[in-house]
Amino acid sequence: MTAANPRPERLPPALFHRRSKALWFGAALLVLVIASFCSLDLQWHAFLSLDAARSMARFVGEFFPPDLSAAFVRRAALASLETLAMSIVGTLLAAAAGLVLALPASRAHDGDPARARAPTRFVLNALRAVPELVWATLLLISAGLGPLAGTLALALHTTGVLGRLFAEAIENAPPGPAAALRTHGLGPLRVFLYATLPQVLPQVISYALYRWENNIRAATVLGVVGAGGLGQMLSYHMGLFQMDKTATVLAAMIAMVALVDALSYLTRRALAR
Structure with a gap:
């Protein structure tokens, strides 16, 4: 009987082997984190001091009790609805514009020249590179104070984000259904509506x-x-150091965000079934 061949020893990968990329990436990230801590003037001793804790406790204590008068709660509720409406309208406008821009920003199939892909993606990058706060500041000059500037600022920034995400989703869609419709002579728009979009x-x-x-x-x-909404109330009452009213506005913000998160989660869960 012949002896079984011994299992060959597995040598460690070479220093610059592709299996070592994750290790090198983790090491570089660790060095970057350490360098960031060293370069910043983080005064932890002042933050963790007893005086800082007393000041924070005194500041938090000024929020209680919150202003729960009927008139102010009504104002906070109306401002919450205004903020909610801004987010809904801004997101809907961005979703529509992002889907329109995602078509020229994506390559529908391997033979698609996609000549508008690069310039359209540049537009999307430019839209999302500017934060909403900067867009709102710029739009206040033309739209004036109020929710219009905030809604347009949300729409512009979110168009850049959603347009890029939609374009990636279109390019990663299974090509089979679209190719079958193209072989039957359907145009690009009908192929998108009946094959890619579903x-x-x-x-x-x-x-x-x-x-x-x-x-x-x-x-x-x-x-x-x-730009209107709860944020404007928050800025106004904090500027006047009316902490009881500020606490009510913050509570309204937390309640609204929690409600929207729950609704969004339930909707996504229903769509996944």
């Missing part, structure tokens, strides 16, 4: 709902620059 529609809705959750939070921040 496949990517769950992703499109999921991305739009996720961005709606983010836009709720962004809409509250936009009010700080005068």
Whole structure:
């Protein structure tokens, strides 16, 4: 009988082998984190001092009791509805514009020249590179104070985000149904409507709902620059050091965000079934 061949020893991968890429990436990330901590003037001793704790406790104590008068609660509820409406309209406008821009920003199939892909993606990158707060500040000049500037700011930034996500979803869609329709002589628009869109529609809705959750939070921040909603109330009452009213506004923000998160989660769960 012949002896079984011994199992060859597995040598460690070479220093720059592709299996070592994850290790090198983790090491580089660790070095970056350490360098970030070393470069910042983080005064942890002041933050963790007893005086800082007393100041924070005194500041938090000023929030209680919150202002729960009927008149102010009504104002906070109306501002919440305004913030909610800003996020809904801004997200809907962005979803429509993003889907339109996603078509030229994607390559439908391997033979598609996609000549408008690069310039359209540049537009999408430019839209999402500018934060909502900066868009709102710029739009306040033309649209004036109020929710219009905030809604347009949300729509512009979110168009860049959703347009890129929609384009990636279109390019990653299974090519079989679309190729079958093209072989029967259907045009690009009908191929998209009857083959590609039904496949990517769950992703499109999921991305739009996720961005709606983010836009709720962004809409509250936009009010700080005068774009209406709860953020404007928060900025006003904090500026006057009316902490009881500020606490009511913060409670309204938390309740609204929690409600929207729950609704979005239930909707995505229903679509996944």
